[in-house]
């Protein structure tokens with residue numbers, strides 16, 4: 001088991017109890033996302049955590065596959081889905097690359113508060129592009145350390161020297177948008193929640 005999995009397993013119960021810090025922004029991101037969702041859609045979300053967002057979106061689409069490396073997060077998510085009676089919501093343990101899906105088999109993919117945590121950002125975005133069909137949307141919400149002020153900027157460095165913390169990558173909003181564009185995405189909507197925290201809706205060309 002890797003550092004990230006150990007860390008998130010250890011954090012799962014606490015994460016599940018944590019209140020959302022900025023409710024207004026969270027609700028806005030849900031509403032933007034739902035404006036794209038239709039009942040025929042096949043949706044994948046990676047780094048889904050305890051499935052709080054999956055449970056909101058799943059009733060709006062045909063199938064919703066929620067993926068996370070932490071089996072504890074997934075266990076909590078499965079419990080919530082069962083409680084909500086959502087039979088179209090399936091949880092799987094793993095990374096997006098490990099779980100995979102055939103080429104062009106998804107209508108929408110979500111990666112919320114996860115892109116700064118994946119070990120190979122370009123590779124993950126290439127996988128998203130491969131799994132989406134042309135015209136499919138990728139929704140991401142990301143903390144971009146390079147745009148942050150003060151001590152938080154150093155978080156990436158700290159995670160490289162403290163062995164019990166999962167590595168956090170440091171890039172800017174501009175870097176992220178460039179990677180997305182190079183992978184064949186166009187930016188549809190951009191909501192900068194606060195400097196360095198960006199929600200992007202991108203469409204595969």
Ligand SMILES: C[S@@+](CC[C@H](N)C(=O)[O-])C[C@H]1O[C@@H](n2cnc3c(N)ncnc32)[C@H](O)[C@@H]1O
Nearest residue numbers: 008047048049068069070073095112113117118
């Ligand atoms: C900051 S939490 C975000 C959870 C949820 N998306 C949210 O917005 O509340 C990051 C989640 O990503 C998972 N995770 C970390 N690295 C991952 C990876 N490489 N692939 C898939 N999931 C990962 C963790 O287990 C954790 O549940």
